[in-house]
Structure formats: structure tokens, C-alpha cells
Amino acid sequence: MIDSLPLPPAETGHGPGSPPDAPQASLPYDAPVFLVGMMGAGKTTIGRQLARLLGRDFVDLDHELEARCGVRVALIFDIEGEEGFRKRETAALDECSQRRGIVLATGGGAVLAPENRRYLKERGVVVYLRASADELYRRVARDRNRPLLQTADPEARLRSLLAEREPLYESVAHITFETGTMPVPQVLRALLPLLQRHEVNP
Template sequence: MPSDSDSPAQEKPAALPFESRTIALVGLMGAGKSTVGRRLAEKLGRPFFDSDTEIEKAAGLSISDIFALHGEADFRRGEQQVLKRLLTLPPHVLATGGGAYLNDETRALMREHAITVWLNADLETLWKRVQKRDSRPLLKRGNAKQVLTDLLAEREPVYSQADLVVRSKDGPHTNTVNAILKALKTWKPK
């Protein structure tokens, strides 16, 4: 009878390239970054962080209150500091705020420490989702649907620079999670 030492060593399968990196979800408000991010983290057995939640904890204020009391420029500075901290943590799933990826320095940090996934949703899907919450300060600047339309047109060229693009459709978020998992398996570092 052969002993255990006679059998070939059990080799651990090689890690996929994405396993050593944070997965940062980017996209416009309503794309599903927080909900999809939580579910993706669960599937991968990783911690989940939502940058907006972390900003609120650090400031002791809601996002709406930060905008109202300090303005968008201060919010963006705080957002950048929080993202710098989060991106140096061990691999996790990170839902970013809709405007975070627009900052050149933050985008460079994400390229260095994360795989960016743009959750690309069409205008009607975004509009349907954002109407469920009235706490989005950028949508309080006039006609909310027009503001959303303008933000989408302005930000799409930047979001398209993400490592992966996954459609976020109206329907179960599980579909988006599965599409991300499939895309991650074929991702290769540049």
C-alpha cells in the first residue's frame, strides 16, 4: 500500500491575477455599485467598503450635509483622502462615489492598487434607481433627470477608461455580479 509520501504533492491552483488586487466599482449614481459590491464581496469572501459610508464616518456628517455645509470641493478632497486610505488595505471590494473616478490622482491610485470595473447602466435604469432616494445632492441642482443626463454624458468618457466594463441592467443584481466574476477571470494586468 503506497504511503502518503508516495503520492504526488497536492498543488494549489495558481491564483488568478485579480485575486491579489482590490476590485473598485466605478460608475454613475444608480449604477448599483453598493448593492453589487456587497454581493460581489460576499461571493469572493472579501471585505466590502463603500467610500461614501467611509466618508460619512470620517466626517461625522451625511454626504448631503457635507455638500450643504462645506460644498462639493471639500467633499471631493475628503473623498480623495478616504480612497487613498482604502486603496492601501489588503484586497477587498470597493464601491466608489460617482465622481471619485473623475479625479486624475484617484484614478492613478486605482490603476496602481485595484482593478476598476465600470458598472455601465443606461439613463432609464439610472433614473429609475436614483428616484428611490432623495439624498443625492448633485440631483438637487435643477431638473434632476436633466442633471443625470448631463452627468452621464460628461462622465462616460472617463468611466470608459476602467479596466473592465460590465452592463448594469434593470433586473436582479446577481446577473451583474456574475458578469463581473466572468470578466475578472479573463482580466490580465496591462
């Protein structure tokens, strides 16, 4: 799902099928970079810009699922329930996580399945984009494309999801990055050296 960090219209990155931009920075490995975190953490926005910076392809796992199914994630939830959606998500992650030289933004619940956590931790560099419950809710409060928040008390639901998922994000993360209220360019300037210093096991 499209995360809700502000970004100028001109900075939208390249779309599916178009070639990556010329790299302005590089990493000392071609292992994929996986972004995990809650809805609203900025995975799509930051991921797209990080991919541009590195001259890598950007993959959004939810968009990949939508392309395969021909419908929005919310409709997959409506038709198949969360269990059906998670099965499709695992199949897509298994395939996408084996691609080299990409930046991949996962859905907020991708860490729930043990096999997904194994794919992420073993196949690439996992960055947990962390933000407080208050900040996350501020970003997603008006977003109607969040099936798990279509409840009477979406803020309480978000806090409950964060409490459930945060230990899982931390268990797979090689790098944990606090996004706070930083603008995207500042996030990239701070995150890039962490990625460059990270040592990937052969």
C-alpha cells in the same frame, strides 16, 4: 451612497467590522476590485454581494467618509461644498485603495480628480458598471440623498453628469459591464468570470 438595485432583505452582506463571509469563489490575485459608475449604477449593492461571494471585505467610499466625518454625505456637501467634499474623498480613496483583498465601491464623482483616476487604475482592477440614463434615473428618481440631483430638473442634471463622467469611467476601467435590468445574482454570475480572467500586472 447606497445604490438602488433591488435586493432581498436577507441579502444585505456583512457590516463594518464583521468578518468576511466564507468565500464561494476566488480571484487569482489579491489586488482590490474597484467599482466605478454613476449614482444608481449598483456599485454598493453589487459590491457588497461580490465581496460576500469572494470572501472579501467590502468598503463603500461614501460610508467611509461618513464614518470619518460623523455626518451624511449630503451634509458634507452643504457645509463644505463639492470642492471640500472632493478633497475628503481623495484622501479617503488614497488610503482605502492601498488595501489588498477588498471590494471597494466609489462615489459617482470619484473619477473627476486626476489623482483619483491614477489611484484606481494603478492599484486595482476597475469595473465600470454602466447603465443608460433612463435606467439610472428610474433607480434614483425618488432618492433624496443625492445632493447633485437637488435641482429643478434632476433628470436633465443626471444626463449632463453622465455625459461628463462617462469618458472618465471608460478611461480608468479594466472591465466595462452593462448592468441593464439584470437582477444582482445574474450580474454576479456574468461578472465573476470576467474578473477571474483579468490579468493583473505585478
